[in-house]
Amino acid sequence: MATDLMDRLKILADGAKYDVSCSSSGSSRSNSNGIGSAASCGICHSWTSDGRCVSLLKILMTNRCIYDCAYCVNRRSNDVQRVALSPAEVAELTIGFYRRNYIEGLFLSTGVVRSADYTMELLIQAVRTLREQYRFNGYIHLKLVPGADPLLVQQAGLWADRVSVNLELPTRESLQLLAPDKTRDSVVEPMRQVSNLITTNRAERKQSRKVARFAPAGQSTQLIVGATGESDRQIVTLSEQLYQRLDLKRVYYSAFIPAVADSRLPARPEAPLKREHRLYQADWLLRYYGFSAHELLDEGSPNLDSELDxxxxxxxxxxxxxxxxxxxxxxxxxxxxxxxxxxxxxxxxxxxxxxxxxxxxxxxxxxxxxxxxxxxxxxxxxxxxxxxxxxxxxxxxxxxxxxxxxxxxxxxxxxxxxxxxxxxxxxxx
Known part of the structure; x- marks a missing residue:
């Protein structure tokens, strides 16, 4: 492996670490090889619902980006070394690590280059190469690019096991403040489309098992906690709506970490990790314990207790x-x-x-x-x-x-x- 390729891999693996919505359960694609072992350069551990440890290669295709989101280390105005992998290189790296029994799957995200459609085409080309040329049947989690053409979103779900679009911020106002290049509709619309396609695909497969599966492991998203002033009540209520209306598999919460300096970001060094932990506990109550958001939090108590679950x-x-x-x-x-x-x-x-x-x-x-x-x-x-x-x-x-x-x-x-x-x-x- 060329040194240049290894250097790029390290940079792109490091750039992907802020995306916590890295999951690997829910797909029924068979895999005859063993679980594999941990390694450097972005291979991370994920756990399935039955407790198995699964190793995923977690990387960006590129850290170049046309957007200037205040919270993002890869934003356009940040002075970082910009590198990229071609779709062929992504496929070759993935299959190389897989054959060494380092990984079982791929988590692929990216910065946005040129346009949403152009970037989405590159991502699809990478996973399509893995499936067709290398006949890779392992797990693939693919990030969707907000604003991409619906036909590209549909193609992505046919090649990947799970797809996701990160909401990042809970409200339109927060998104406008910290990510002015994005709109709430451009983020929510592909999530809504994926939800409809999954529902349609399930119905079609009941009629014929020959119908190709669409995103069999569903979709997920991520919310940044603490970059803006929303209460826990707003965040938990939004999560409940996503589960009910879009049938999401998971909502992930990421405590805000000030990776870059920006006057729009809060002055405090970071949001408490305990708050993130409490939100995950509340999320668990929504999904498995029959609680609703209005039971856990109300106008009189808009934030979760930091001292008790x-x-x-x-x-x-x-x-x-x-x-x-x-x-x-x-x-x-x-x-x-x-x-x-x-x-x-x-x-x-x-x-x-x-x-x-x-x-x-x-x-x-x-x-x-x-x-x-x-x-x-x-x-x-x-x-x-x-x-x-x-x-x-x-x-x-x-x-x-x-x-x-x-x-x-x-x-x-x-x-x-x-x-x-x-x-x-x-x-x-």
Whole structure:
């Protein structure tokens, strides 16, 4: 491999690190090779829904860009070394790493050169070369260029497993302020088109399995948190709308990092990473726990509690609903108990068919009793002698959280981890 190519690869891999919407689950394309191992130059780890570690080559095709977005390190006015890979080089690099068992797939994004259509054509050429010339059947996540022709968007979904367009900023006003070269419509329209094409494709494949699959792993997007002044309520409400109206697989949240200096950007060094973490927890509640945005946040409480997870915060605001009797509560009610996740709620429902459960049984079923103990009873018994008001309970829960020793979180689900660690990793609350 030529030194020049390696140098370009390092630059383009580094430029892609700010895009956190790098995912690799949901596709049914077969892959007979092993998982592979980590390597440098942009190969990143992603985790599927069943806990497998998948390695992806994560790169930009080019860091040249005609846009001047205030938050972007690759913006037109930033003084950085500009490099590019040709579609043939992208395909050759990907298949070369794959044959060495370094990767299983490709995450390909880019800056915008000349025009949206021209750039989209280059991306499609790269993935088409991989599929047709190299017969690569691995995972491909392809970024769509806002403003590209609908026919190009359709082609992209036929070659890639997952496609995505980053909203970046939650409101039109924020986009106009920090990314004046883009419009909200140019970003949302391809997302809407992809959603319609996926729905149509599913219906066609029910009639004939010979119909080519369109973006079988769906679409995702990314929101930057902290570059502008939107509240958590605005962000969570927007995410809920995206899930409901466009059937997105994931919304990713990226704490704003001041990679470039600009008077339009906030003076603080960066948005708290804890805020990003709380938004992911709230997102998990939207997708898997049956919560709605207006339940988690309202006009009186527009931002998530930085000291407590969103489900515990909701429970404290609705303390009149607790304690819940574990042997009589519905599955939906169990999901709203702090410390009871999706898996533990399912286990409780199954186990109590064999007989009434006691408090000791809940430890075995994976309930995080450090939180749940204040919100449940079993056979009428509680671990707490007396009921606490919301204020006292909040103080006690915060004290327990602060006293917990930091631990290294392992993302390798092949090794057993305790339920509390797993709840932090997967978002079970």
């Amino acid at each position: 969103p489900k515990t915060g909701w429970a404290l605001r609705h303390i009149e609903l607790f304690p819940v009797e574990i042997n009589r509560a519905s599955y939906e009610e169990l999901l709203r108990v702090p410390g009871v996740g999706v898996l533990s709620a399912q286990r409780i429902v199954r186990a109590r068919r064999q007989g009434h459960l006691g408090l000791d049984d809940l430890f075995r079923l994976g309930v995080v009793m450090k939180r749940a103990r204040y919100f449940i009873t079993a056979r009428g018994r509680s671990l707490e002698a007396a009921a606490l008001d919301s204020s006292s309970l909040r103080s006690r829960l915060i004290d327990r959280t602060m006293s917990r020793k930091p631990q290294q979180l392992s993302l390798d689900f092949s090794n057993p981890v305790d339920d509390e660690t797993r709840s932090l990793i997967t978002g079970e609350l």
